[in-house]
Amino acid sequence: MSKVKTKPRKASVSADKVAELAGVSRSAVSRAFTDGASVSPETRAKVLAAADQLGYHVNHLARGLLWHRTGIVCLIVAGMQAPFQASIVEIITRRLQAIGKVVMVLNTSGEAEGVEAALRQTLNYRADATVVISGTPPASLVKTCLENGQRVILINRADPIKGPEFISVENRTPALEACLMLKRAGCRRVAVINSTAGTPGLEMREKTFVEAAAEHGLEVSVSRAGPTGYQTGVDSARQVLATSRRPDGVFCVTDLLALGFMDTARLEFRMNIPEDLCVIGFDDIPEAGWLGYELTTFRQPLSEIADHIVAIVEKEDAEPGQPVVLPTQVVWRKTVRP
Amino acid sequence: MSKVKTKPRKASVSADKVAELAGVSRSAVSRAFTDGASVSPETRAKVLAAADQLGYHVNHLARGLLWHRTGIVCLIVAGMQAPFQASIVEIITRRLQAIGKVVMVLNTSGEAEGVEAALRQTLNYRADATVVISGTPPASLVKTCLENGQRVILINRADPIKGPEFISVENRTPALEACLMLKRAGCRRVAVINSTAGTPGLEMREKTFVEAAAEHGLEVSVSRAGPTGYQTGVDSARQVLATSRRPDGVFCVTDLLALGFMDTARLEFRMNIPEDLCVIGFDDIPEAGWLGYELTTFRQPLSEIADHIVAIVEKEDAEPGQPVVLPTQVVWRKTVRP
DNA sequence: TTGTAGGCGTTATCAG
DNA sequence: CTGATAACGCCTACAA
Numbered sequence: 089m090s091k092v093k094t095k096p097r098k099a100s101v102s103a104d105k106v107a108e109l110a111g112v113s114r115s116a117v118s119r120a121f122t123d124g125a126s127v128s129p130e131t132r133a134k135v136l137a138a139a140d141q142l143g144y145h146v147n148h149l150a151r152g153l154l155w156h157r158t159g160i161v162c163l164i165v166a167g168m169q170a171p172f173q174a175s176i177v178e179i180i181t182r183r184l185q186a187i188g189k190v191v192m193v194l195n196t197s198g199e200a201e202g203v204e205a206a207l208r209q210t211l212n213y214r215a216d217a218t219v220v221i222s223g224t225p226p227a228s229l230v231k232t233c234l235e236n237g238q239r240v241i242l243i244n245r246a247d248p249i250k251g252p253e254f255i256s257v258e259n260r261t262p263a264l265e266a267c268l269m270l271k272r273a274g275c276r277r278v279a280v281i282n283s284t285a286g287t288p289g290l291e292m293r294e295k296t297f298v299e300a301a302a303e304h305g306l307e308v309s310v311s312r313a314g315p316t317g318y319q320t321g322v323d324s325a326r327q328v329l330a331t332s333r334r335p336d337g338v339f340c341v342t343d344l345l346a347l348g349f350m351d352t353a354r355l356e357f358r359m360n361i362p363e364d365l366c367v368i369g370f371d372d373i374p375e376a377g378w379l380g381y382e383l384t385t386f387r388q389p390l391s392e393i394a395d396h397i398v399a400i401v402e403k404e405d406a407e408p409g410q411p412v413v414l415p416t417q418v419v420w421r422k423t424v425r426p
Numbered sequence: 427m428s429k430v431k432t433k434p435r436k437a438s439v440s441a442d443k444v445a446e447l448a449g450v451s452r453s454a455v456s457r458a459f460t461d462g463a464s465v466s467p468e469t470r471a472k473v474l475a476a477a478d479q480l481g482y483h484v485n486h487l488a489r490g491l492l493w494h495r496t497g498i499v500c501l502i503v504a505g506m507q508a509p510f511q512a513s514i515v516e517i518i519t520r521r522l523q524a525i526g527k528v529v530m531v532l533n534t535s536g537e538a539e540g541v542e543a544a545l546r547q548t549l550n551y552r553a554d555a556t557v558v559i560s561g562t563p564p565a566s567l568v569k570t571c572l573e574n575g576q577r578v579i580l581i582n583r584a585d586p587i588k589g590p591e592f593i594s595v596e597n598r599t600p601a602l603e604a605c606l607m608l609k610r611a612g613c614r615r616v617a618v619i620n621s622t623a624g625t626p627g628l629e630m631r632e633k634t635f636v637e638a639a640a641e642h643g644l645e646v647s648v649s650r651a652g653p654t655g656y657q658t659g660v661d662s663a664r665q666v667l668a669t670s671r672r673p674d675g676v677f678c679v680t681d682l683l684a685l686g687f688m689d690t691a692r693l694e695f696r697m698n699i700p701e702d703l704c705v706i707g708f709d710d711i712p713e714a715g716w717l718g719y720e721l722t723t724f725r726q727p728l729s730e731i732a733d734h735i736v737a738i739v740e741k742e743d744a745e746p747g748q749p750v751v752l753p754t755q756v757v758w759r760k761t762v763r764p
Numbered sequence: 765t766t767g768t769a770g771g772c773g774t775t776a777t778c779a780g
Numbered sequence: 781c782t783g784a785t786a787a788c789g790c791c792t793a794c795a796a
Contacts, residue, residue: 098744099494100552100574102789113767118791128765143570145549149487149496150789153772156437158487160530160551168519169712174512181506181533190547192498193531195519209528211483214438232481236438318716351717374507378656379689380718406436440773451783456775464781488773491788 101142110138121146152214156237161189161401162210166198166222170317170344171373176221176243176390183394187402189216198223211236217401219243220252227251234406241400243393246288254411255396259289262386262416263296266339266368267304269384269418273366273425275337277307281324281345283316290316293341293370309335321348329357336365337424343369343376346383350423367423370416382422389414439480448476459484490552494575499527499739500548504536504560508655508682509711514559514581514728521732525740527554536561549574555739557581558590565589572744579738581731584626592749593734597627600724600754601634604677604706605642607722607756611704611763613675615645619662619683621654628654631679631708647673659686667695674703675762681707681714684721688761705761708754720760727752 103117110117112131119125120135127135138144152158161184167173181191194209196202203223210218210233217239224242227249233240240252270278278301282294294310301308313323321344328335329352340346346369353359353367361367369376369385376383392414400409420426441455448455450469457463458473465473476482490496499522505511519529532547534540541561548556548571555577562580565587571578578590608616616639620632632648639646651661659682666673667690678684684707691697691705699705707714707723714721730752738747758764 098575099788100549100576104789114789115767115791116765119766122791126765131765143549143573145546145570145574147491147552147789148550149490149552150772151791152487153485153491153774153789154791156772163531167516169509169513169516171507171509171512174509175507177515177531178505178507178533181531185533190551191531191533193501193515193519193529195516195523195529208483211438211481212486213528214485214487232483235481236483237436238438318712322717347716347718355717374656375713378685379660379693380685437772442773452773453775453783454781456773457782460775466781469781485773488788489775491773491790492775494788 100147101144102147103144106135106138106142106144109142110134156214157216158214159189160192160213160215162192162194162206162213162215162218164194164196164203164206164210164218164220164222164225166196166202168193168195171375172343172371172388173221175373176388176393179390179394180219180397183398184401187398189401196223200224200226204229207233210238214238217241219397220245224249237406239400239406241397244287244289246292251408253400253408255393255414256289256411257388257393257414257416259292260296262370262418263293263339264300265418266386267297267300267306269368269424270337270339270366271304271306273337273362275306275335275366277309277333277335278337278339279309279311279328279335281321281328281338281340281349282310282312283320283342283345284312284314285316287316290341293339297339307333307335316342316344318344318348321345321350322352323348325349325352326356329353329359337367338365339368341370343371343373343383343385345369346385346423347375347381350381350383362423362425366425369423372419376419377421384421384424385419386416387419388416438485439482440485441482444473444476444480444482447480448472494552495554496552497527498530498551498553500530500532500544500551500553500556502532502534502541502544502548502556502558502560502563504534504540506531506533509713510681510709510726511559513711514731517728517732518557518735521736522739525736527739534561538562538564542567545571548576552576555579557735558583562587575744577738577744579735582625582627584630589746591738591746593731593752594627594749595726595731595752595754597630598634600708600756601631601677602638603756604724605635605638605644607706607762608675608677608704609642609644611675611700613644613673613704615647615671615673616675616677617647617649617666617673619659619666619676619678619687620648620650621658621680621683622650622652623654625654628679631677635677645671645673654680654682656682656686659683659688660690661686663687663690664694667691667697675705676703677706677708679708681709681711681721681723683707684723684761685713685719688719688721700761700763704763707761710757714757715759722759722762723757724754725757726754 194206314320372387532544652658710725
């Protein structure tokens with residue numbers, strides 16, 4: 089934790105100056121900017137005018153010092169540039185801003201170490217709450233956050249830590265459903281395309297699908313060719329489709345994997361989708377709806393996730409509620425025969 | 427600016443408590459956490475142990491009060507979920523974190539009003555700097571930021587405001603180059619696909635391309651079917667390709683437009699790319715490199731943009747430097763005949 | 765309704 | 781090397 093030493097910058101205009109210019113006291117200035125404080129319209133007007141002239145803005149940081157609430161919510165995320173992560177950050181920032189919060193984004197490598205460092209920052213800035221989208225923080229640190237009155241919200245994590253709030257999406261039901269959809273489409277040999285990430289959600293989807301497939305008498309294989317992303321979908325397809333026993337149906341635990349898989353199947357193996365190969369994804373990222381893909385997938389309920397986050401951030405008592413598990417929704421498009 | 431009234435939360439552990447537990451003074455605690463301060467290893471160890479036991483973390487907000495620097499950099503952006511925006515946010519957050527800054531993301535609607543509100547927040551939180559990726563803030567407000575010692579950095583904005591720092595990407599050269607590339611590929615009738623956004627950069631690309639095309643004796647048309655995005659590319663293609671005088675080469679001012687255009691041309695108009703139609707994009711978003719597209723495009727130098735942002739954030743003097751205009755780089759893929 | 769005094773958590777300054 | 785003290789900018793009693 090190295091601190092770079094630098095000279096202080098020019099001070100910004102404070103309430104003192106405004107008070108002086110307006111010919112009132114510091115408190116009057118404070119009150120003019122506090123909702124529901126008792127100020128005469130006159131005084132208030134004078135203060136506002138002076139503030140405007142000087143370019144004064146209330147210092148939320150100093151204010152947070154007194155209130156023990158900063159209005160800051162931290163978002164810990166890795167690989168924000170990926171479509172799903174980008175979408176979730178987009179909607180969360182928007183919703184939190186709507187309730188007067190401001191979002192601090194901490195971009196981690198996703199590794200445990202990075203998440204831990206990010207969570208420390210969270211403490212340093214006295215965030216009111218922290219939302220962890222990627223990675224799992226150490227339980228001890230989560231405890232510290234909680235003790236400091238900070239809410240901790242874990243998204244799509246099923247880790248058995250006690251203390252934080254959990255919001256996640258169903259994994260078993262859609263994985264099961266995917267298997268059924270492929271079977272109904274007449275597929276005999278299926279495959280799960282996963283990544284090496286080892287995220288609990290992805291693992292659960294894979295496991296459930298494999299079990300269901302076996303149970304339904306489907307030949308099933310698993311591929312994990314690399315990190316979660318388009319290229320891994322490509323690599324998986326190259327491996328999986330090159331074998332003598334090509335699958336005729338695949339469940340990709342992520343849309344991005346599915347898109348890479350589809351492109352490769354079509355362009356390098358000249359397969360037709362869904363005639364020769366059925367593909368199912370997960371997430372419903374915007375790209376899945378593009379004309380070139382029209383991927384059948386499971387939609388993550390981003391809006392509902394955001395709703396729950398907002399509710400947790402706003403609630404008064406710090407007691408964590410029951411874990412929230414949200415259902416996904418099948419989005420039927422054109423990569424699976426009906 | 428309504429402030430919701432809420433009870434203060436539980437106070438978090440402060441240096442006082444740590445000092446008490448460690449049996450030293452507040453100052454000692456402070457020094458233990460300050461790089462290069464003179465503390466005996468002993469004292470330091472005691473403090474650190476106590477801090478760890480109590481879960482103490484330095485309050486950066488209180489610290490910022492003294493230093494007039496908070497370590498916060500604000501990022502004003504609209505439509506973060508779009509690939510290009512997501513990529514730039516990703517790289518900027520990463521780089522700024524690397525120099526010990528923390529990024530606050532303000533998601534605006536992109537309208538002037540939203541940008542203004544976002545910039546006000548920036549002031550409220552005493553950010554060291556603000557990076558505006560989307561939209562143009564009012565000049566007066568920028569002035570206020572500057573006066574408060576806050577750096578203001580505008581990305582891809584050519585607005586004639588005085589005061590902020592400008593980092594942008596060349597628009598004329600690539601637009602010109604695009605025209606030449608299409609001509610060399612044997613195109614006779616070309617089109618520019620733009621959006622209704624009216625961003626200075628996009629306008630410049632369109633204008634330059636149109637002029638160049640006319641100069642080179644190419645028949646040229648312009649389409650602006652909606653906001654910047656995939657769907658607008660689709661809509662443009664439906665309009666432009668349905669006419670009797672179909673273009674055989676298009677320059678899309680954004681990759682996303684190009685991808686929508688390509689999908690529509692291929693699937694709805696059964697055109698082959700690049701045989702029947704050459705397509706050039708701009709930005710080089712990850713999707714442009716996907717097997718299904720292999721779009722020839724101009725790469726925005728995200729890394730260099732981030733470099734300049736970091737340099738500006740770190741520099742001591744507040745004087746704005748010369749506007750920085752970065753060159754783009756052609757990425758030859760497969761949508762233009764060589 | 766207004767002003768004054770005290771404190772929030774931290775660091776810089778100055779004695780010791 | 782250590783501890784007391786005075787800021788930083790703000791809010792909230794309290795008294796006027």
